[in-house]
Amino acid sequence: MTAPRRPFMDPRDLWTEALAGVLARPMRSVLTTLGTVLGIATLVITIGVASTAGNQIVGRFSALTATSVTVVAPSQPGDDGLVDWSGTDAVERLAGVESVAALADSDTTANVQVRANNVIAPGGALGQSLAVVAASDDLPKAVRGAMAAGRFFDTGNIARHDQVAVLGDQAARLLGIRAVQDAPAIFFEGQSYTVIGILGGIQREQRLSTAVILPPTTAADRVGLEHPTRVLVNTRLGAAQQVARQAPVALAPGSPNTLTVLAPPDLSKARKGVEGDVNSLFLVLGLVSLVVGAIGIANVTLVTVMERVAEIGLRRALGASRRQVSAQFLLESATIGLLGGVIGAATGVVVVVCVAAAKHWTPVLDYRLALGAPLAGALVGLLAGLYPSLRAARMEPVDALRAPS
Known part of the structure; x- marks a missing residue:
C-alpha cells in the first residue's frame, strides 16, 4: 500500500x-x-x-599630465649634441602637437650665485643660488605659464646674442625684483644681464620658477649651454602616445634610439x-x-x-x-x-x-x-x-x- x-x-x-x-x-x-x-x-x-x-x-x-611629452637628450661636455635648437620646428609640424620648446641645463649651471646688484657690501650676502638655463623663445606656452611682468625674449634677442634674461617668479622674489620697467640687471660669473621679464604661473617644469632663463645664443656664449638637453611637447588629448613615438625621429633622424621619451600612460x-x-x-x-x-x-x-x-x-x-x-x-x-x-x-x-x-x-x-x-x-x-x-x-x-x- x-x-x-x-x-x-x-x-x-x-x-x-x-x-x-x-x-x-x-x-x-x-x-x-x-x-x-x-x-x-x-x-x-x-x-x-x-x-x-x-x-x-x-x-x-588629462588636462596636463596626459598631454605632456618630454624628450631627454643625453649631453656630454664638448660633444656636438644630439638635438639642435632648430629641431623643435620639426616636432611642431607633427600631428597633434600644440606647442614645443627646448631647454638646456647642466650640472655646472644648476647652482650659480646670482646677485641683483654689483656692489658687495662687507658682511653682506653673496647672492642667491639659482639655476641658469637656456630656452627657446616659445618656452612660456610650452610650460603653460604667463608673463607676470615684461616680456619673454624673442628671435631678435636670440639673433643679436643680447645679454638679457628672464626670471622665474620665485627667483625674482628672492632677488627682490618686482618690476622690469627700469631695466634691472642681475650679475653672475662676472657678467651682467638685463632682466626683461618675469615668468609666472608655470605648470610644467616648475623648477624654472627659481631659475634664470637665457636666450640660447647668449647661454652658449657666456655659460657654455650650447645644445638642448630636454624638449617639452604639449599635445592634444589622445595624441601623446603617437607624438612620443614620432618626436625622437623628428629631433634626431640618425639616432632616435639614443633619446629618452617620457610619455604619459594610456588614459584607459x-x-x-x-x-x-x-x-x-x-x-x-x-x-x-x-x-x-x-x-x-x-x-x-x-x-x-x-x-x-x-x-x-x-x-x-x-x-x-x-x-x-x-x-x-x-x-x-x-x-x-x-x-x-x-x-x-x-x-x-x-x-x-x-x-x-x-x-x-x-x-x-x-x-x-x-x-x-x-x-x-x-x-x-x-x-x-x-x-x-x-x-x-x-x-x-x-x-x-x-x-x-
Whole structure:
C-alpha cells in the first residue's frame, strides 16, 4: 500500500501566505528590510561614486599630465649634441602637437650665485643660488605659464646674442625684483644681464620658477649651454602616445634610439586603475553592510518561526509538507530582501546623481548594477532565510501543537 501523496500547493497560494506573513508585522518587516536597504544602497553608491570620481580624476589628469611629452637628450661636455635648437620646428609640424620648446641645463649651471646688484657690501650676502638655463623663445606656452611682468625674449634677442634674461617668479622674489620697467640687471660669473621679464604661473617644469632663463645664443656664449638637453611637447588629448613615438625621429633622424621619451600612460589604463583602486577601497563597506542586513533578516525570520510554532504544527497536521513549510519562510525572507534591494538600488542611484550634481561631475552609472541590485537583495534574503526555514520544516506536528503559544 502506497502512502498518500501530499496535496500540491498552488504557487499563488504560497505567495499569498508569504506576503501575509510579511505584512502581519509591518514595523518589524520595515526594520528588517532597512538592513538590506543600507547594504544595497552602500554598494550602489560605492561603485557609482567610484566610477564617477575615477572618470573625473582621469579628466583632470588629462588636462596636463596626459598631454605632456618630454624628450631627454643625453649631453656630454664638448660633444656636438644630439638635438639642435632648430629641431623643435620639426616636432611642431607633427600631428597633434600644440606647442614645443627646448631647454638646456647642466650640472655646472644648476647652482650659480646670482646677485641683483654689483656692489658687495662687507658682511653682506653673496647672492642667491639659482639655476641658469637656456630656452627657446616659445618656452612660456610650452610650460603653460604667463608673463607676470615684461616680456619673454624673442628671435631678435636670440639673433643679436643680447645679454638679457628672464626670471622665474620665485627667483625674482628672492632677488627682490618686482618690476622690469627700469631695466634691472642681475650679475653672475662676472657678467651682467638685463632682466626683461618675469615668468609666472608655470605648470610644467616648475623648477624654472627659481631659475634664470637665457636666450640660447647668449647661454652658449657666456655659460657654455650650447645644445638642448630636454624638449617639452604639449599635445592634444589622445595624441601623446603617437607624438612620443614620432618626436625622437623628428629631433634626431640618425639616432632616435639614443633619446629618452617620457610619455604619459594610456588614459584607459589610468581610468581602470583609478576605478579599481577606489572600488577595492570602499567595496568592503558595502559588503559589510550587506552581511549585517543578511544577519538581521536571518534573526527576524528565526524569531518569526519560533513565534509561529503553533501555526506550523497546524499546517503540518492539515497536510502541508516539509517542503511547503520551508518554501513559505524562504519566500518571506526573499521578499524582504527583494524589497530592500529595490529601495536600496533606487536610494543609491539618487545619491550618486546628487553627489555628481553637487560636484559638477558627470554621473557614471552601470545599468547592470541598478538592475541586478534587487536580485542581489532577494538572494541575500533567500540565503538568510535558509536556516530558519529548515528549522521550521523539521518541526513535527505533534511537538509543534504541544508547544506553548
